[in-house]
Amino acid sequence: MQSKNRQFKLASRPNGLPNDMNWSFSEEPIPSLIDGEFLVKVKYISLDPAMRGWIREGKSYTPPVKIGEIMRALGVGEVIESKHSGFAVGDFVSGIFGVQAYAKSKGDMVNKVYPTIAPLPVFLSALGMTGLTAYFGLLDVGELKSNDTVVVSGAAGAVGMMVGQIAKLKGNKVIGIAGGKDKCKYIVDELGFDAAIDYKNENVKQALQKQCPNGIDLYFDNVGGDILDDALSQLAMHARVVICGAISQYNSTTIKGPANYLSLLVNRATMKGFLVFDYSQKFPQAIKEMAAWIASGKIQSKEDIVVGIEKFPSTLLKLFSGENTGKLILEV
């Protein structure tokens, strides 16, 4: 064991994109345990667009990280010391461990994970929060049918790539919207999407008209802003619009809402937001099903792993510049 715990704390709230000044890096003693606690050596840290929301002042689904607190983050690691009856040394676990190398826990919202089923980073990806977001967002919130025309934005990212693959697996036509030629080629050639729209180089509205001549039955929105409006303009009758996220708006002080919302009225469509954590009771069954799909090669997981906890501030920014393909993870 190293003698110090390396951690990132929130130093100030960003205005726009987070920068180095918003974080403080420190080396602290490794925490000692009392009865009912265990110590996790964190191996992989999940970097998520939600982190931008967690450091914003104001009302949300969870209280903001306070100034001076360890930055909130999901992670996976190994139990290396335990005074807890439910977790033994050598167990692998996932939980909200923060951006730090060692975390002590009482076991709240901690799950055991099994590297015999999949490599550890996959438990932050297809078999973790983002895979589950795709699963429940598509199948439950979006009420996916067969023969739907499904459009997903952020299509080469962690959630989007799973949405597209699950929708294909269920026999639907899938169009992904992503930034740049390489990502578009990847989702069609490697992941089996029917078509891709490069929002950085194409007119999205026109491309959706071309790719979805009978309209969009299910739009899974990860980005918000203009792309949401373009999708709204091409809805089919009784379409479902799933509001998963709006990354294009996360660093803005004013959120751009949809102008084309009357398309919901015209098409008797629905638009619904959701939070994956509301489905936590159903996670084990979903993970089992997704693990079987991965094992049989029906879907694939992709992680974009950056090594070095000290690279946290710059790596987080990749989510907003679009430099990640698949699930962005920091290896401690």
Ligand SMILES: NC(=O)c1ccc[n+]([C@@H]2O[C@H](COP(=O)([O-])OP(=O)(O)OC[C@H]3O[C@@H](n4cnc5c(N)ncnc54)[C@H](OP(=O)(O)O)[C@@H]3O)[C@@H](O)[C@H]2O)c1
């Ligand atoms: N509701 C829930 O419970 C829940 C749970 C997890 C995630 N989410 C949401 O799901 C979305 C995707 O999350 P993720 O973890 O899978 O991230 P991700 O897609 O792996 O990474 C973010 C991607 O967003 C794209 N992007 C960044 N800025 C953009 C912009 N201005 N316009 C369009 N695209 C932009 C980039 O791809 P390009 O190169 O294609 O631009 C980037 O790679 C986020 O909105 C997140 O908040 C919601």
